[in-house]
Amino acid sequence: MSFTLVQVIVSGLLLGAVYALFSSGLTLIWGMMNVVNFAHGEFVMLGMYSAVMVWTALGGGPFAAVPIAAMLIATLGVASYFLLVRHIMRGPMLAQILGTFGLALFLRYAAFWYFGANFRTLPDTLVGGSFSLGGIRFEGSRVLAGAMGLVITLLLHFILTRTAIGSRMLAVSEDATAAQLMGIRPQRMQALAWALAGGATGIAGALIANFFYTSPTVGETLAIIAFVTVSFGGFGSVLGALVAGLIIGVVESVSAYAIGPVYKDVVVYILFVLVLWFRPQGLMGKT
Amino acid sequence: MNGTTRRTTMVGAAALAAGMARPALAEDAVKIGVIYPLSGNSATAGNYSKMALEVAADVINNGNADLAKMLPLAKGGGLPGLKNAKIQLIFADNQGTPAAGQNQALRLITEEKVAALIGAYQSGITLTASAIAERHGIPFVNGESVAANLTERGFKWFFRVTPVAIDFARAYSTFLKEQKAAGRKTDNIALVHENTEYGNSVGSVIIDQFAKDGFKVGQKIAYSANSSDVQPQVLQLKEKNPDVLIFISYTSDAILYAKTMKELNWKPGILIADNAGFNDPTFVKSMGSQVDGLINRSAFSAGKPGSVPDLFNKLYTKKTGGDELDDVSVRGLQALLVLADALNRAGSTEPAKLQAALKATDLPAEQMVAGYDGVKFDEKGQNIKAASVVTQMRNGKYVTIAPKERANAEVILPYKGW
Numbered sequence: 001m002s003f004t005l006v007q008v009i010v011s012g013l014l015l016g017a018v019y020a021l022f023s024s025g026l027t028l029i030w031g032m033m034n035v036v037n038f039a040h041g042e043f044v045m046l047g048m049y050s051a052v053m054v055w056t057a058l059g060g061g062p063f064a065a066v067p068i069a070a071m072l073i074a075t076l077g078v079a080s081y082f083l084l085v086r087h088i089m090r091g092p093m094l095a096q097i098l099g100t101f102g103l104a105l106f107l108r109y110a111a112f113w114y115f116g117a118n119f120r121t122l123p124d125t126l127v128g129g130s131f132s133l134g135g136i137r138f139e140g141s142r143v144l145a146g147a148m149g150l151v152i153t154l155l156l157h158f159i160l161t162r163t164a165i166g167s168r169m170l171a172v173s174e175d176a177t178a179a180q181l182m183g184i185r186p187q188r189m190q191a192l193a194w195a196l197a198g199g200a201t202g203i204a205g206a207l208i209a210n211f212f213y214t215s216p217t218v219g220e221t222l223a224i225i226a227f228v229t230v231s232f233g234g235f236g237s238v239l240g241a242l243v244a245g246l247i248i249g250v251v252e253s254v255s256a257y258a259i260g261p262v263y264k265d266v267v268v269y270i271l272f273v274l275v276l277w278f279r280p281q282g283l284m285g286k287t
Numbered sequence: 288m289n290g291t292t293r294r295t296t297m298v299g300a301a302a303l304a305a306g307m308a309r310p311a312l313a314e315d316a317v318k319i320g321v322i323y324p325l326s327g328n329s330a331t332a333g334n335y336s337k338m339a340l341e342v343a344a345d346v347i348n349n350g351n352a353d354l355a356k357m358l359p360l361a362k363g364g365g366l367p368g369l370k371n372a373k374i375q376l377i378f379a380d381n382q383g384t385p386a387a388g389q390n391q392a393l394r395l396i397t398e399e400k401v402a403a404l405i406g407a408y409q410s411g412i413t414l415t416a417s418a419i420a421e422r423h424g425i426p427f428v429n430g431e432s433v434a435a436n437l438t439e440r441g442f443k444w445f446f447r448v449t450p451v452a453i454d455f456a457r458a459y460s461t462f463l464k465e466q467k468a469a470g471r472k473t474d475n476i477a478l479v480h481e482n483t484e485y486g487n488s489v490g491s492v493i494i495d496q497f498a499k500d501g502f503k504v505g506q507k508i509a510y511s512a513n514s515s516d517v518q519p520q521v522l523q524l525k526e527k528n529p530d531v532l533i534f535i536s537y538t539s540d541a542i543l544y545a546k547t548m549k550e551l552n553w554k555p556g557i558l559i560a561d562n563a564g565f566n567d568p569t570f571v572k573s574m575g576s577q578v579d580g581l582i583n584r585s586a587f588s589a590g591k592p593g594s595v596p597d598l599f600n601k602l603y604t605k606k607t608g609g610d611e612l613d614d615v616s617v618r619g620l621q622a623l624l625v626l627a628d629a630l631n632r633a634g635s636t637e638p639a640k641l642q643a644a645l646k647a648t649d650l651p652a653e654q655m656v657a658g659y660d661g662v663k664f665d666e667k668g669q670n671i672k673a674a675s676v677v678t679q680m681r682n683g684k685y686v687t688i689a690p691k692e693r694a695n696a697e698v699i700l701p702y703k704g705w
Contacts (some may be wrong), residue, residue: 002526004522004525004526007522007551008518008519008522011516011518011522013518015515015516015518058436088556108551109326112326112330116332116334117325117326117331117333117334118331118568119331119538119539119542119567119569119570119573120569120573121573121574122543124546124549124550130549130550130552132552136552137551137552139550140343142550211546211550212542213539213542215328215330215539216326216330217310217326217327217328217330218539221513221515221539222515225515251518252519253516253518253519254519256510256516256519256520256525257519260508260509261508261509261510261511261514261519261520262482262509262510262511262518264519265511
């Protein structure tokens with residue numbers, strides 16, 4: 001195995017962990033309430049802008065940006081739930097899709113209006129630049145994002161499967177009426193799901209901003225990957241998103257390196273279609 | 288044959304009817320449709336160009352004493368040849384997609400009844416939008432799309448002011464010959480390009496021209512624009528380690544390439560980046576310090592104080608709040624001045640007369656905002672006096688290094704990067 005190939009795989013794994021990081025919020029919302037949040041990419045975008053703002057206004061790096069972005073986007077998530085999602089959930093499936101899609105367009109063009117179309121970037125020294133380990137190059141900001149991706153997915157998985165609050169949330173997602181009879185308030189649990197998803201997404205945005213460009217349309221570029229990751233891993237499965245993210249990251253990197261960058265999406269989507277063919281519920285989704 | 292004649296007659300008749308139904312009144316403004324990417328990933332470029340065109344329209348409508356010494360149309364009060372009609376720009380957003388560009392062209396022509404169209408930045412969108420203008424017999428003046436095939440379609444209503452791929456390819460090739468003569472390594476050349484109209488066509492023209500001049504492009508990497516990740520491409524380059532690397536990319540990818548090359552710690556001896564993303568003011572501002580020594584091309588060179596480009600640059604800088612004219616915005620601005628000159632000489636917004644006036648355009652170098660030798664269209668609608676200068680990124684700003692008569696700095700190599 002050539003040396004460059006090792007670097008390609010390492011880069012792919014880090015990229016995959018980042019994909020998992022910004023997909024976890026999307027899969028959480030689906031798992032909790034069977035709603036696909038089409039505004040997810042815009043949530044990531046606003047998380048990125050939070051980091052840019054923290055840096056330009058306060059000169060702060062990720063340690064300040066991550067909690068601020070998490071709080072802002074969690075608030076946005078809760079607000080979206082109470083003002084929009086709660087109402088459209090009573091409507092037909094199409095209304096849900098178009099509702100969050102409308103939210104996406106609103107947020108995207110609000111960002112155009114407020115931030116302008118210009119691309120922003122954060123200085124790469126914010127997270128200590130890059131370093132070399134045994135000849136393999138690592139970018140500090142990507143390592144941080146990848147590591148946080150693992151931590152956050154595992155934490156979300158733990159909350160959902162090992163805590164009382166997680167059980168209550170899952171109960172609401174299985175049968176809201178039955179949960180209500182058990183003394184659980186469905187709306188409170190669903191709002192909590194949106195807050196958690198928003199928080200995770202805000203953190204993802206704030207970390208990605210360290211090595212990516214930020215612009216009002218960046219959500220589009222990232223959202224597609226998030227949707228593929230989530231359906232690949234199984235809608236609603238946080239761990240599935242992690243596994244799928246890592247697979248997609250490595251497959252993308254290796255095929256771009258070995259075959260050519262134009263073909264990487266072809267390879268990823270062939271794999272995607274094959275997985276859905278044999279397992280329509282995704283790698284770890286429930287039937 | 289018969290069909291063509293009938294169609295031409297019908298277009299002529301329609302134009303005549305439009306002319307009779309709506310005679311140009313003294314206070315009538317002449318509407319010009321402008322299609323640019325005002326949203327989407329190239330929105331920065333589109334919005335800067337929009338401001339540049341607004342500056343030009345303002346100079347024609349309201350005058351500028353200093354510019355009036357050199358530009359006949361800068362005296363103010365609109366277009367004297369067209370009963371002092373003022374210029375009214377109607378902007379439309381192409382959203383970065385050929386389909387949207389096409390729809391906007393149709394809307395501007397049929398609903399806004401514009402006299403002519405300007406646009407549309409991305410070559411792929413200019414391709415579709417200008418086809419609509421051609422079908423409706425409305426002049427389309429393009430300021431900045433460089434794909435070769437745009438003027439190879441036999442269109443009668445398409446006029447392109449910008450220099451094209453072959454001009455850049457020659458400029459780069461000449462530059463590399465000079466570097467080779469100076470003893471720098473140029474044997475191993477790699478080309479990385481995005482795979483839409485712009486990247487594909489400019490890429491193949493560069494490869495052909497280089498082959499003629501004895502340079503071989505040994506590594507060619509095509510990629511899809513707006514990538515989420517460019518590490519594999521940079522690793523492919525790192526492995527082959529070419530002496531010369533040429534990028535053809537839009538802004539979002541340009542930023543990722545600049546960042547990733549630093550992350551993976553690789554740089555070539557000579558880095559050439561063909562305009563577009565690498566000339567975007569936001570790229571220059573945020574990534575300029577990471578790509579020091581980068582070779583580029585430009586249509587903009589500020590020139591001497593008091594010159595046409597200098598005066599326009601000052602007006603533009605005032606409007607943008609600090610950003611100077613750049614290669615893209617200056618070419619858009621120049622396109623509007625060319626169209627205004629033709630409208631003025633045509634003395635009418637009637638499409639056929641405007642078309643004839645555009646064909647007869649002959650503007651001298653002294654009236655240029657862009658660094659061209661003038662404007663004169665060949666039978667295909669291409670400006671044969673267009674030209675480009677070669678620039679180099681130095682401390683976050685582009686300086687002109689070639690040709691010698693326009694250069695304001697000496698080239699410094701090898702490429703420094705960060």
